[in-house]
Amino acid sequence: MVRDKPVGLMPVATAINRVLALAIGRQRPETVALQDADGRVALDDIFAASDVPPWDNSAMDGYAVRAVDAVADASLAVSQRIPAGCSPGPLHPGSAARIFTGAPLPAGADSVVMQENTELIEPFQADREGQVRILQTASKGENVRRCGADIARHALLVSRGQRLWPADLGLLASAGVASVTVGRLPTVALVTSGSELREPGQDLQAGQIYNSNRYVLQAMLARLGIKAQSVIHLPDSEEQTRKILQQLSQDHDVVISTGGVSVGEEDYMRAVMQKLGQLDIWKLALKPGKPFTLGQINHTLFFGLPGNPVSAFVTFILLVRPALLAMMGAEQAELPLHRVVAAFEASRSGERQEYVRARLSGCDAQRAVEPLDDQSSGVFSSVSRADGLAIIPPHTAVARGDTLSFIAFSDIF
Numbered sequence: 001m002v003r004d005k006p007v008g009l010m011p012v013a014t015a016i017n018r019v020l021a022l023a024i025g026r027q028r029p030e031t032v033a034l035q036d037a038d039g040r041v042a043l044d045d046i047f048a049a050s051d052v053p054p055w056d057n058s059a060m061d062g063y064a065v066r067a068v069d070a071v072a073d074a075s076l077a078v079s080q081r082i083p084a085g086c087s088p089g090p091l092h093p094g095s096a097a098r099i100f101t102g103a104p105l106p107a108g109a110d111s112v113v114m115q116e117n118t119e120l121i122e123p124f125q126a127d128r129e130g131q132v133r134i135l136q137t138a139s140k141g142e143n144v145r146r147c148g149a150d151i152a153r154h155a156l157l158v159s160r161g162q163r164l165w166p167a168d169l170g171l172l173a174s175a176g177v178a179s180v181t182v183g184r185l186p187t188v189a190l191v192t193s194g195s196e197l198r199e200p201g202q203d204l205q206a207g208q209i210y211n212s213n214r215y216v217l218q219a220m221l222a223r224l225g226i227k228a229q230s231v232i233h234l235p236d237s238e239e240q241t242r243k244i245l246q247q248l249s250q251d252h253d254v255v256i257s258t259g260g261v262s263v264g265e266e267d268y269m270r271a272v273m274q275k276l277g278q279l280d281i282w283k284l285a286l287k288p289g290k291p292f293t294l295g296q297i298n299h300t301l302f303f304g305l306p307g308n309p310v311s312a313f314v315t316f317i318l319l320v321r322p323a324l325l326a327m328m329g330a331e332q333a334e335l336p337l338h339r340v341v342a343a344f345e346a347s348r349s350g351e352r353q354e355y356v357r358a359r360l361s362g363c364d365a366q367r368a369v370e371p372l373d374d375q376s377s378g379v380f381s382s383v384s385r386a387d388g389l390a391i392i393p394p395h396t397a398v399a400r401g402d403t404l405s406f407i408a409f410s411d412i413f
């Protein structure tokens with residue numbers, strides 16, 4: 001009788017560290033235009049070259065004045081007109097300048113009286129001064145946006161390792177930054193495997209099911225800004241698996257596969273990977289996702305995710321996503337863990353750390369978590385109904401009121 005030799009299961013934390021260690025050395029820089037930098041990771045600290053705004057300017061449409069001149073009932077000559085985008089001359093003491101929101105304050109002015117607090121007696125014209133009455137005494141500095149109030153010259157705008165989001169692009173744009181050095185996106189091949197699988201839209205014969213992993217993984221890659229360069233489906237064939245993995249490892253940084261990593265005779269993915277390259281991880285103390293496989297063929301990182309749809313989803317989130325983010329340059333690649341309160345009880349878990357599809361209720365301060373009914377790793381409907389994954393450590397029973405760590409899908413998607 002042939003028995004599979006028992007293999008010790010690797011703790012999840014060890015696997016995450018190992019994956020990250022392999023990924024971090026693979027960062028490559030590239031420079032992209034600012035409009036293409038959303039979701040990318042800055043590889044350098046970026047500092048402001050100048051103040052923003054670059055000069056004191058008006059926060060209102062109104063009249064630039066010296067506060068000492070602008071007392072209630074005073075009537076001031078309007079000596080110039082300053083629209084946004086022009087460079088004003090100095091303000092003569094005792095006068096006012098017609099000014100508009102965003103226009104530079106003339107030298108000598110220290111306040112802006114908004115036009116609702118004035119009465120126009122005579123408009124300013126190119127060849128003639130105007131006249132305005134102040135209705136409400138101005139206080140010094142009123143309605144003035146100070147030079148550098150938003151961003152001071154030399155201030156840090158973005159840190160190395162920071163993943164950029166739309167607000168960062170706005171910040172960089174306002175400081176005049178037109179391009180950013182970011183981590184290159186890894187080139188990724190996505191391989192699903194299984195002779196039983198058909199694509200949605202095709203007819204199913206007896207024994208066949210639809211390929212769902214492909215769509216989940218393609219979409220999760222897209223959320224990282226990565227478009228899979230090759231998307232391939234393989235039947236359970238050792239020959240074809242070898243041929244394809246060999247090919248893909250020549251021109252991709254990463255190959256992600258699903259299925260074929262368990263111990264059955266039709267499971268070729270891990271076996272072929274091991275023959276072609278080197279196996280770094282196999283079998284995790286993780287539920288679902290035990291047969292997760294990590295290896296390298298040539299310089300290509302190979303992630304062999306289990307075929308069960310929930311297992312593929314969970315291992316992508318826990319291990320592949322952080323690796324891809326680290327390759328993109330991210331300093332903080334792991335997901336934040338939230339503290340939640342168990343609204344359920346569970347008997348002592350086994351050797352594997354469990355990631356339980358769960359829903360949250362209650363307010364932020366006291367979020368209660370409850371698992372969805374069916375936790376089988378083939379039941380994907382409970383992923384789409386879950387708010388996230390509650391973590392039950394190995395050899396742990398859960399009592400109502402216990403505090404658990406929780407991965408929120410809203411942090412990812």
Ligand SMILES: Nc1nc2c(c(=O)[nH]1)N[C@H]1C(S)=C(S)[C@@H](COP(=O)(O)OP(=O)(O)OC[C@H]3O[C@@H](n4cnc5c(N)ncnc54)[C@H](O)[C@@H]3O)O[C@H]1N2
Binds near residue numbers: 305
């Ligand atoms: N004797 C043992 N059998 C199994 C073990 C074990 O330790 N000993 N582990 C089980 C666990 S846990 C998992 S997880 C699975 C993983 O197996 P594979 O990675 O080899 O996956 P497959 O056998 O190819 O498929 C499993 C399951 O998932 C369905 N599947 C696969 N790909 C897709 C896809 N793209 N879309 C939708 N569904 C997919 C497939 O039809 C199977 O039902 O192994 C256990 N067995």
Ligand code: MOO
Binds near residue numbers: 287288290291311
């Ligand atoms: O580890 Mo499997 O992923 O439990 O179903």
